[in-house]
Amino acid sequence: MPKVVDHDARRRVVTAAAAHLISEGGVDAVTVRELARATRCSTAVVSHYFKNKRELLVCTFREATDHVRTRLDIVFARDPGDLRGVLEAVLPLDEERRRDWSVWLAFWADAIADVELGGEQRQRVRDMREIVADVLRTSGRAPERVDAEARRLLTTVIGIAVQASFDPEEWPPDRQREVLDELLPIRG
Amino acid sequence: MPKVVDHDARRRVVTAAAAHLISEGGVDAVTVRELARATRCSTAVVSHYFKNKRELLVCTFREATDHVRTRLDIVFARDPGDLRGVLEAVLPLDEERRRDWSVWLAFWADAIADVELGGEQRQRVRDMREIVADVLRTSGRAPERVDAEARRLLTTVIGIAVQASFDPEEWPPDRQREVLDELLPIRG
Numbered sequence: 001m002p003k004v005v006d007h008d009a010r011r012r013v014v015t016a017a018a019a020h021l022i023s024e025g026g027v028d029a030v031t032v033r034e035l036a037r038a039t040r041c042s043t044a045v046v047s048h049y050f051k052n053k054r055e056l057l058v059c060t061f062r063e064a065t066d067h068v069r070t071r072l073d074i075v076f077a078r079d080p081g082d083l084r085g086v087l088e089a090v091l092p093l094d095e096e097r098r099r100d101w102s103v104w105l106a107f108w109a110d111a112i113a114d115v116e117l118g119g120e121q122r123q124r125v126r127d128m129r130e131i132v133a134d135v136l137r138t139s140g141r142a143p144e145r146v147d148a149e150a151r152r153l154l155t156t157v158i159g160i161a162v163q164a165s166f167d168p169e170e171w172p173p174d175r176q177r178e179v180l181d182e183l184l185p186i187r188g
Numbered sequence: 189m190p191k192v193v194d195h196d197a198r199r200r201v202v203t204a205a206a207a208h209l210i211s212e213g214g215v216d217a218v219t220v221r222e223l224a225r226a227t228r229c230s231t232a233v234v235s236h237y238f239k240n241k242r243e244l245l246v247c248t249f250r251e252a253t254d255h256v257r258t259r260l261d262i263v264f265a266r267d268p269g270d271l272r273g274v275l276e277a278v279l280p281l282d283e284e285r286r287r288d289w290s291v292w293l294a295f296w297a298d299a300i301a302d303v304e305l306g307g308e309q310r311q312r313v314r315d316m317r318e319i320v321a322d323v324l325r326t327s328g329r330a331p332e333r334v335d336a337e338a339r340r341l342l343t344t345v346i347g348i349a350v351q352a353s354f355d356p357e358e359w360p361p362d363r364q365r366e367v368l369d370e371l372l373p374i375r376g
Contacts, residue, residue, distance in 0.1 A: 109297030159347030
């Protein structure tokens with residue numbers, strides 16, 4: 001019987017390895033050889049799943065974005081109006097979220113002048129803003145305030161995350177939450 | 189008489205060309221050949237000024253940061269308490285400032301896992317926060333509020349700038365100012 005290979009799972013193993021390599025050594029650290037070493041696959045197998053480094057980087061970027069969706073699912077299952085939970089799903093508060101930010105930051109350098117990659121980043125932020133707006137609506141915020149407030153909240157989250165990525169000492173989790181708290185209404 | 193070459197000026201010509209190339213084509217577009225073409229120097233001259241691409245990138249990053257200092261000097265000469273002017277010196281409100289952000293974003297990918305480059309970015313943000321805090325103090329803000337407020341303002345500026353860099357349509361100058369305005373006290 002031929003061995004059944006779960007290709008999606010294999011691809012995710014490779015993108016997960018790529019995310020680790022990026023967060024530890026930057027994009028240049030992502031090589032077929034290092035990916036093979038990290039995934040214990042042959043270089044042929046690793047190369048098989050991605051046409052080129054660009055495609056691998058895009059998939060790694062999307063995978064980091066999928067992590068946010070997974071975290072959001074958990075938040076929403078508990079409480080669909082948990083605004084703080086939604087925003088914390090994006091903040092670099094633990095190792096996984098810090099790694100996701102490394103991947104996004106690495107991606108931005110290529111996305112600056114690349115229509116397709118720039119579009120991915122643009123859409124990611126627009127989607128996230130829409131999610132925050134939905135939560136605000138669910139929580140009964142006045143409709144005419146929702147868009148501006150979602151924009152303001154996400155702007156703060158991105159500003160915190162960028163600073164925290166390069167200055168974790170100055171931005172421990174408590175401080176990230178503190179700055180966010182100033183913007184959040186108190187919930188009863 | 190031998191021709192006198194202003195080496196600092198020459199270096200700035202090369203970093204300015206690098207900034208243009210980055211904003212139009214990303215870091216990969218920065219090659220000795222393209223720099224030579226853009227600066228109308230020989231490839232030998234271009235190579236002479238920078239040990240390697242990393243050094244060129246660091247200098248281009250610092251040059252973008254120097255632009256902020258120049259803009260701040262102009263703001264301070266007019267009004268040392270002009271908080272909005274100080275923050276707008278960093279927002280991507282025109283072509284030069286958008287290009288500066290392209291350079292910083294390009295730099296971040298390399299700075300993620302590089303102690304020296306990461307330190308440059310960290311220090312740049314810390315310095316800028318200190319400048320904002322100074323303006324707040326000058327404007328008579330209560331001392332115990334200054335640090336938190338400077339942190340909040342700079343966080344917003346960074347969050348706006350990152351989004352505007354990838355989504356200029358969604359973030360025209362008026363909207364950038366609008367989001368900033370919500371945080372600024374009204375000045376008489």
